[in-house]
Amino acid sequence: MAIEIKEAIASEELRSIAELAEKIWHECYSEILSAQQIDYMVEKFQSYQAMVSQIEKQNYRYYAVYDDGEICGYIGAKPESDDRYFLSKLYLKQDKRGRGIARLMMNSVFTEARNAGKKRVYLTVNKYNNHSINVYKRIGFEVIDSVVTDIGGGYVMDDYVMEYKL
Ligand SMILES: CC(C)(COP(=O)(O)OP(=O)(O)OC[C@H]1O[C@@H](n2cnc3c(N)ncnc32)[C@H](O)[C@@H]1OP(=O)(O)O)[C@@H](O)C(=O)NCCC(=O)NCCS
Structure with a gap:
């Protein structure tokens, strides 16, 4: 297992995230949300166009997670105007869970947040x-x-709002 976490800037990288997101969201939310709501949310928040707009207009950054060169997860986050960093998306393919990759993803979020001069990381979770x-x-x-x-x-x-003090 060789994990690499890399900012997704090129359109093909964002398109691979959009494709992965659609699969993961249907798989992980199927027990708590209707299929129609998942389709609606994927289109609104995680389609290629939605992500481009978040990056251009809302200061978002997306990061792709690769295991031996194959995309297996992604992160979406943005600095707020106060001392907080918003961890908006943290998703990993089902067959890659339970191996400590989430820790590596979180550590990279904490590093980005510290580099941006932030004191707290927050997220919302169903x-x-x-x-x-x-x-x-x-x-x-x-x-x-x-x-x-x-x-x-x-x-x-x-959702719950959860916070981590850096
Ligand atoms: C959320 C997600 C990224 C976490 O990744 P993961 O691979 O499942 O997490 P890990 O197994 O690496 O666990 C991370 C840590 O939590 C711990 N943990 C896992 N399940 C736990 C439990 N039930 N109770 C306490 N600790 C637990 C692990 O032991 C590990 O701690 P460690 O590093 O000290 O050993 C992944 O489950 C995912 O993508 N889920 C579906 C998508 C999703 O719901 N995303 C969040 C939307 S807000």
């Missing part, structure tokens, strides 16, 4: 996404709030 919540707690995140966000199309996201 309240029923128990595995991810446990992983985040284990890494040192704490639940600080809960939010229900209207994402349009008649859908809401029911």
Whole structure:
């Protein structure tokens, strides 16, 4: 296992993330969200066009995770205008989980956040996404709030807000 985490800038790198995202989101959210809501969210947040717009207009950065040169996960994040860094996306293919790759991904997020001069990293996670919540707690995140966000199309996201102090 040789893991490499690299910022995705070229359009083909972002297109590979979009393709991977569609697979992972359908697989990991199928027990907690309807297929229609997953399709809606993938299109709105994780399509190639959506990511290009987030990068150009909202200061997002995407990172692809490679195992022996093959894409197996991705990260999306952005600095806020205050002392926080927003970890928006952290996804790994199912067959790559449980091997410590999430730690490497988190460490790279913490390095980016520190380099940007930030003091805290925060994320939102679906309240029923128990595995991810446990992983985040284990890494040192704490639940600080809960939010229900209207994402349009008649859908809401029911999330915890978790924070890690750098
Ligand atoms: C979230 C995700 C990236 C985590 O990756 P992972 O490979 O499953 O995580 P790991 O197995 O490497 O676990 C990371 C740490 O959490 C610990 N952990 C895992 N499950 C745990 C549990 N139930 N209780 C306590 N700790 C746990 C691991 O032991 C490890 O700690 P260590 O490094 O000290 O040994 C991955 O599960 C994923 O992509 N899930 C689907 C997508 C998703 O839901 N993303 C989050 C959206 S907000």
